[in-house]
Amino acid sequence: MSEIMQRERQPEFYFWIHSLIRKYVEITLDIILIGLVFVTFVFIGKTIYNLAENIYSEKTDIAFIISEIMFVFILIEVVRLLIIYLQYHRVAIDTMVEISIVSILRELILNGVLHTRPVVVLATSVLIIVLMLLLRVGGIRYRLPDTYPEYRPFFKKSHRSLGR
Template identity: 45%
Template sequence: MPASIGSGTPLPGEVRWYQQFRRVQIVQSLEAIQDLIAVSLCVGLFCVMVLQMRILFSTLLMAPQFHAITADILFILILVELFRLLIIYLQEQRVSIGVSVEIAIVSVLREVIVNGVLETDWHQILAVCMFLITMALLMVVRVWLPPTFAGVDPEKKVSARMMKEGPFANH
C-alpha cells in the first residue's frame, strides 16, 4: 500500500488530484463564457429596443395617445440604460451602482406615470416616495464611499491592464 493513500503526505513526485487542475485557465474560461452571456444579452436587448422603436413609430402614425407614447419612450430609455450597464460590465468587469440606481429610479417613475398618480392608492405613493428617497440617498452616499473594500480599486487595475494590453500599450 503506497504511503500517500492512507496518510496526508504525498510521495515525492506525486501530484494530488486537485493539483492537476489549472485554476487560471478554468477561471479564464468561465470569464469568457460570462462575457459571451453578457454579449448575447446586449444583442437581445438591442433587438428589443429596435422592436420597441417600431411600436413607438406605429403608435405615432395612428391617433397619438400621450399616455402610451410617454410610457413607450420611458421604456426605451430604461432599455438604453440597461444596455449601458451591460457595456460598462463588459468594459470594466463590474456592475455600476450609479447606473443601476438610475435604472431603478426611472423604472419606478415610469410605473407611476403609466398608472397615473391620481389613480394610485396613497399607500403605494408613500412607498414609491420612500423608495425614491432611499435611491437618492444611495446615490449621494456612493460618492463618499471608498471605491471598494480594503483598498482594492478595480478601476485602477482595469486602467493599468488597459494601458498594458490595450491600444495605448507600448509595443
C-alpha cells in the first residue's frame, strides 16, 4: 500500500519536462512581446514625426492627418493589448475587437467614404454593428483582476485649489 502511495506522490518524468519546456517557451514569448512593444513605440514615434511634417507642410491633407491620428490610437491599443498579455498571459478579446473597429473606420476615412462602392460601405457598416453587438451583448468583456492598477490621474486636484 505504501508503495502505491509513493508512486502517486512522485510526478511522472514527462510532467517535469513539460513544465520546463513551458517555462522556457513563456520566457521566449515574453522577450518577443517586449520587442514588439518597442517596435510599436518606434512606429508611434515615426507616425507622429510624419504627422508633424504633414501639418507644417504647404499642402495639408486633413484626411491623412485624421487617419494618422487614428493609426496612433490603434498602435496605443496594440501596446495596451501586449502589456495585458505580458501581465496576465491572456489575450484580451474585447481590446482586439475595439482595435478592429477603429482599424475599419480608419480605412474608410483613408479611402474616403464617397469614393468607396456602396456595397462595401454597407458591408463595413454591418461588420461594425456586429462587432459592437459582440462587445455589448456577447459577454466577451474580460474583467481584470482586482490587482490590476486602477487609473490614477497624474495631476490630483487639491482641496485648497477647489475652494478658491
